[in-house]
Amino acid sequence: MHRLLAAVCAGLAVFAALQCVRLTISTQPVVIAAQPIAKGSVITADSLALRDLPYDEALRNVFHDCDDAVGLIAQVDVAEGGIVTSTMARASPVVPEGYTAIEVRLASSADNLSLGDIVTLSSATIFGEATPEASPDTDAVTLRELCSGAILTAKPSRDADGNTLAVFAMPPHEAATVLQAQEYSAIIAIVSS
Template identity: 30%
Template sequence: MTNIFFNTPHSPLSHTLAGRRRKASLKRIVAAVCAGLSLFCVLQILTGSQAQDRILVANRNIARGARIEASALKEIQVPASLANSATLTSREDALGQVALVQIAAGQPLISSCLSRAPSLPTGYTTVRLLLASAPESLTPGQSVQLIASVPCSSHQNTAAAEAQETPSSDHCLITSKALTMELPKRQERNASQSESIMGPEHSPTITFALPPEDAMKALRLPQEAAVIAVDSGK
């Protein structure tokens, strides 16, 4: 075996204490380097042989009620695991769906946290309303009753108005067949918005689908009327 230090019986390193110490230190350094290289090679082999799964994660924060767009998605590879079976792997499966919860950037997209946007029922129209009740309790596709804080419009005949009103004459059941279509992207609350049930395009309104006659009833309500949504249990 070749002596890597090229010592000879006449070398000064072999005849002094300092030389022997330097020689021992060099041997330890070489041994440590070899051990580190061996460990690195083993880890590279194990990592390369481990199966990988491709999953979808959020490329940015996705608000609850927001529709999933292509720019909000990113594909990554992770070690194969049974836990990955609940995550989406195809962009086509995620695009157009609605987030049922807040999804943070980098978080995997799980199928149970998304829902297909509801389709508009035949014979229904859509209306944007600013609710006095908390919109956080609603999800796209949920059936609700819409109740106003003022009596139903006097334009209705008396029999119809009495049938629509709740036991308190100070309230009006706008509809019992509203379908939640889309939630606001932001929850902005201020005094001027809380006083209006019909907000402008940029206000945090909720889109409901309801029969046209009920939509007209909502439009006839005074601006100061407050509207709440109650789960219909359907």
């Protein structure tokens, strides 16, 4: 009986040792948050770190290289030390709760805009009456602010007519104002400093 018990204990010790060796050999790099990452923010290299973790099939949708996650937009809040998965970050920003996203035809250039930029959308309004700044025979042009916090959620593109189209997220009442204004006047995006 003692010999049988000794053999079983020796077998368990060998099995446990092999498991430890397997776990130390089969590791994989995993991207973690080196500091808290807020939902909707652009992920920077400073906010990430690599950690070696034991290989596990459950970790197949995590980032294994920091460069793969840098520049993406956080879709959820990520706590410091939390693993960053492909479902937590993507190339376009999150539309905040209570906002709507609409396509806006811009008269201004969108080349310097980046995903997640917050801009002011304004329209040009022409008044027929003269102002002190305008001569009596010319129309006065003023800018009317339509939305002060529009978030660029998709890379700007051009339509068949060469117009710049950009998708912005904004509160619904401001979206309705922008949609109505773009039917009658030019919309420009002003980047805040």
